[in-house]
Amino acid sequence: MSIAALKDVEVDYPGRGRALGPVSLSIEPGQILALVGPSGCGKSTALRLLAGLEGPTRGTLERTPGRGETAVVFQAPTLAPWLTARANVSLPLELSGTPRDEARRRAAEALARVGLAGAETARPATLSGGMAMRASLARAMVTEPRLLLLDEPFAALDEITRRTLADDVLRLWETSRPAIVFVTHNVEEAVYMADRVAVLTRGPGRLAGVTQIDAPLPRPEGFRTSSVFRAAVEQVSGLLVQGMETAS
Amino acid sequence: MSRILAPLVLVGVLLAAWEIAVRTMGVPAYFLPPPSGVAIALVENLPSLAAAAWITLSTALIALVVASLLAVGLAVVVGLNPLLEAAVRPLASVLQVTPVVAIAPLVLIWSGIDHPERAIIALAVLVAFFPIFSGAVTGLRAADPDLERLFDLYGAGRWQRVLRLRLPSSVPFLLEGHKVGAGLAIIGAVVAEFGAGSGGVRGLAWQILDAGNKLQTARMIAALVVLGLMGVALHALLDKAERIGLTWWRGR
Numbered sequence: 074m075s076i077a078a079l080k081d082v083e084v085d086y087p088g089r090g091r092a093l094g095p096v097s098l099s100i101e102p103g104q105i106l107a108l109v110g111p112s113g114c115g116k117s118t119a120l121r122l123l124a125g126l127e128g129p130t131r132g133t134l135e136r137t138p139g140r141g142e143t144a145v146v147f148q149a150p151t152l153a154p155w156l157t158a159r160a161n162v163s164l165p166l167e168l169s170g171t172p173r174d175e176a177r178r179r180a181a182e183a184l185a186r187v188g189l190a191g192a193e194t195a196r197p198a199t200l201s202g203g204m205a206m207r208a209s210l211a212r213a214m215v216t217e218p219r220l221l222l223l224d225e226p227f228a229a230l231d232e233i234t235r236r237t238l239a240d241d242v243l244r245l246w247e248t249s250r251p252a253i254v255f256v257t258h259n260v261e262e263a264v265y266m267a268d269r270v271a272v273l274t275r276g277p278g279r280l281a282g283v284t285q286i287d288a289p290l291p292r293p294e295g296f297r298t299s300s301v302f303r304a305a306v307e308q309v310s311g312l313l314v315q316g317m318e319t320a321s
Numbered sequence: 322m323s324r325i326l327a328p329l330v331l332v333g334v335l336l337a338a339w340e341i342a343v344r345t346m347g348v349p350a351y352f353l354p355p356p357s358g359v360a361i362a363l364v365e366n367l368p369s370l371a372a373a374a375w376i377t378l379s380t381a382l383i384a385l386v387v388a389s390l391l392a393v394g395l396a397v398v399v400g401l402n403p404l405l406e407a408a409v410r411p412l413a414s415v416l417q418v419t420p421v422v423a424i425a426p427l428v429l430i431w432s433g434i435d436h437p438e439r440a441i442i443a444l445a446v447l448v449a450f451f452p453i454f455s456g457a458v459t460g461l462r463a464a465d466p467d468l469e470r471l472f473d474l475y476g477a478g479r480w481q482r483v484l485r486l487r488l489p490s491s492v493p494f495l496l497e498g499h500k501v502g503a504g505l506a507i508i509g510a511v512v513a514e515f516g517a518g519s520g521g522v523r524g525l526a527w528q529i530l531d532a533g534n535k536l537q538t539a540r541m542i543a544a545l546v547v548l549g550l551m552g553v554a555l556h557a558l559l560d561k562a563e564r565i566g567l568t569w570w571r572g573r
Contacts, residue, residue, distance in 0.1 A: 126470055140476045151467040155489045155570050164485070168475040196572025216475075 082132035091277035107263035110273030144213035150205035152197035159193040223255035243291040274316035281316030354539040362539035377524035384445030396457030425516030448509035456498025460491025
C-alpha cells in the first residue's frame with residue numbers, strides 16, 4: 074500500500090493555466106523519492122498535493138497518512154520569530170493536543186537529534202541559516218511522521234552546509250524510516266539522497282523519467298565519487314535535458 | 322551631540338528674537354507676551370497646569386486602553402469572517418473621516434450634562450480606535466503563508482490559529498498602531514475638552530479656554546507649552562516602547 078499516490082493528476086490554477094501534469098507518481102513506506110525539474114515545472118505543487126494541502130483539478134490523489142502524520146519542511150526555515158527554538162519545535166505536538174510538558178520534552182529531544190542541544194531557548198534570529206534549517210527539520214520530525222515532504226529545503230545554504238544537512242536528513246530517516254519526498258534543483262543532491270529520482274519536464278510538468286539509484290541508504294563512505302553515483306547523475310541530467318526539449 | 326544642540330540653539334535664537342521684538346515694538350502683553358512672561362506664567366501656574374496635564378493625559382491613556390481592547394477584539398472577529406470585514410470596512414472609513422469636533426456635541430448630549438468626562442473619553446477612543454484597528458486587521462493577515470500551511474497540516478482550530486499564529490504575527494503592526502493611536506488619543510482628548518467647553522473637564526484645553534476668556538495670554542501659551550512637552554514625552558516613550566517590543570518579538 075502506497076503512502077501517497079498521484080494518478081493522472083492535473084492541476085490548473087485559475088488565471089494561470091496548467092501548473093502540473095498529467096502525472097502519475099507513487100511513494101511507498103520508507104522510500105525516499107526526489108523530484109527534480111526546471112523552475113516552474115510544478116514540483117512544489119506536486120508536494121502540496123502529496124501533503125494534502127491542495128487537491129488535484131483532475132485525476133486522483135490517494136493518501137494514507139492521517140492528521141499529523143505528514144510533515145513539511147519549506148524552502149525557508151519558516152520558524153516563528155517570537156518563539157524559542159524549542160517552542161517552535163513543540164508547536165506541531167501542541168497543536169495536535171499533546172500536553173505542553175510532554176511536547177516540550179520531546180521537542181528538546183528532537184533538537185538534540187539534529188545537533189541543536191543547548192539551543193533550546195535561542196530565538197530563530199540568533200541561529201545561523203544551517204541551524205535554523207535544522208530546527209525546521211526537528212519540528213518536522215518531532216511528530217514522527219509517516220510522510221516527510223521537503224521543498225528545496227537547502228536551496229539557500231552553502232555547499233558544505235547542504236551536504237551536512239543531507240547527511241542529517243538521512244540519519245534522521247534511519248531512526249524512524251518515514252517515506253520522504255523532496256524537491257530539489259540539484260541533481261547530485263537528488264542522487265545522493267534518494268532511492269528513486271523522478272524527473273519532471275518543463276512546466277506544466279509531466280514525468281520525463283524515473284532513475285533508480287542502486288546503493289544502500291544511508292550512503293556508504295565515498296559514495297559521491299563512486300561510478301554508480303556518476304552514472305546516476307549522468308542519467309538524471311540526461312532526462313532533465315530531454316524534458317526541456319520535449320516540452321518546447 | 323551637535324544633533325541635539327542644533328535644535329536647542331534654534332529655539333534659543335527664536336525665543337531671543339521674540340523677546341526683543343515684543344519689547345522694542347511695545348506689543349501689549351494681552352496680545353503677545355514675551356517668552357519671559359510665558360515662563361513666569363508657567364512657574365506661577367505650575368501646580369494647576371500639572372494637574373490639568375494629568376487630567377488630559379490620564380483621559381487619553383484610559384481612552385487608549387479602551388480603544389485597544391475594542392479595536393483588537395473587533396479586528397479578530399472580523400478577521401475570522403471575510404464577509405463581516407467587507408461589511409465593517411466602509412462604515413469604519415466613514416467614521417474615521419468624520420472630524421471628531423463635529424461628533425463631539427452629539428456625544429456630549431448622550432453622555433449627559435453631568436458627565437462630560439465620559440464624552441471626552443468616548444471621543445478620544447473614537448480617534449485612537451482606527452490606527453489600532455487597521456493595524457490589527459493588516460497584521461492578522463500578515464502571517465507567513467508557510468506557517469499558515471503548517472497550521473493547516475496539523476489541523477489547528479480557528480482559535481489556535483488566532484492565538485498562536487495570527488495575533489503573534491501581528492505584533493509589529495499592533496505596536497505601530499498603538500503608537501499612532503496614543504498620539505491621536507491626546508489630540509482627541511484635547512479636542513473633546515474644547516467641545517465640552519469651559520464648564521467641562523479641567524484638562525489642558527480647559528486651561529487654554531479659561532485663560533483665553535480672562536485674556537491671560539501668557540497662561541494660554543504656558544498651557545500650550547505643557548501640551549507640547551507632554552506630546553513630545555509621550556511620543557518618545559512610545560517610540561522606545563515600540564523599539565523594545567520589536568526587539569523582543571524579533572528575538573534580537
